[in-house]
Amino acid sequence: MNVKKRIFFLTLSVLLCFNTISIQAQDLPEPWVSMDIGDVASAGSATFANDVFTLKGSGLDIWDQDDAFHFAYQPAKGDCEISAYVTFVNITASDAKACVMIRDTLTATSSFAMAVACGGPSHGTYFQRRPFEFSNCEHDNLDHGKPAPMWVKLIRVGTTITASM
Numbered sequence: 001m002n003v004k005k006r007i008f009f010l011t012l013s014v015l016l017c018f019n020t021i022s023i024q025a026q027d028l029p030e031p032w033v034s035m036d037i038g039d040v041a042s043a044g045s046a047t048f049a050n051d052v053f054t055l056k057g058s059g060l061d062i063w064d065q066d067d068a069f070h071f072a073y074q075p076a077k078g079d080c081e082i083s084a085y086v087t088f089v090n091i092t093a094s095d096a097k098a099c100v101m102i103r104d105t106l107t108a109t110s111s112f113a114m115a116v117a118c119g120g121p122s123h124g125t126y127f128q129r130r131p132f133e134f135s136n137c138e139h140d141n142l143d144h145g146k147p148a149p150m151w152v153k154l155i156r157v158g159t160t161i162t163a164s165m
Contacts, residue, residue, distance in 0.1 A: 028053075034072040038108035044070025053084075061095055062128070063137050066108040071101070076156075083153035089119030099128075100154050102161055109134045115142070115152035115163040125150060127163035 027048075028034060034046035036057065044057030057070025076082075082100045089098045101114035113129040116139075124146040128139040142165045155162045 028072055031074040032072050033074070034070065035106070036068075036070050037106060038066055038068035040068050040070065046070070046072040048072075052087075055098075061093075062097070062099075062112075062114070063095070065130075065134050065136055067110075067112075068108065073101075073103075076102070079157050081153065081155040083151060085151050086117040086148040089117060089148050091119040095123070097123075098148065098152075100152050102154055102156055104133070107133075111135070113154060113161040113163065115154050115165060117148045117150055117152055117165070119147060123147065125152060125165040129161075 028046055029048055032046075032048070032053075034044070034055070036044050036059070038059060041058040044055065044059075046056075047054045053072055055070055055072060059068030059070065061067070062069050080102070082102070084098070084100050086098045089096055095118065097116045097118050099114040099116040101112055103112040104110045109130075111130050111133050113127070116126050116128050118124060118126075124144040125142040126139045126144070127142055128137055130137045142163065146165075150165055153164045155164075
């Protein structure tokens with residue numbers, strides 16, 4: 001099943017596409033970089049080996065009005081797409097997640113859209129977003145109850161972002 005949801009951002013500047021997946025210190029291939037966003041408990045890391053990105057991070061969540069997590073990303077202008085095959089999500093918390101995300105800025109309160117894979121069998125995949133900076137997050141189920149492994153994908157055309165799994 002390929003379920004899609006759409007979101008419209010009214011104002012977008014340069015957006016960043018980045019891939020957040022379940023990292024130990026090692027160089028990432030250019031143009032990828034990684035960093036912590038928001039107030040995290042300990043520094044995260046990102047690695048790339050054998051065509052696989054691996055991320056480890058801490059933080060409260062990507063939810064409410066501000067985020068705390070670790071990610072790998074690269075700048076993207078205009079239309080873009082990003083997809084990832086999520087092989088595993090370590091269930092370190094009830095909402096532990098891996099995702100692909102398009103984000104307006106690198107601040108904790110930035111607007112964003114993401115296609116999410118949660119680790120637990122009661123979570124599955126969903127389309128999550130913060131439509132405007134400082135606003136609360138929203139989400140729609142894509143396939144609740146289906147845990148990783150799975151593909152997640154975002155496509156941005158103009159100001160429309162489509163999520164699929």
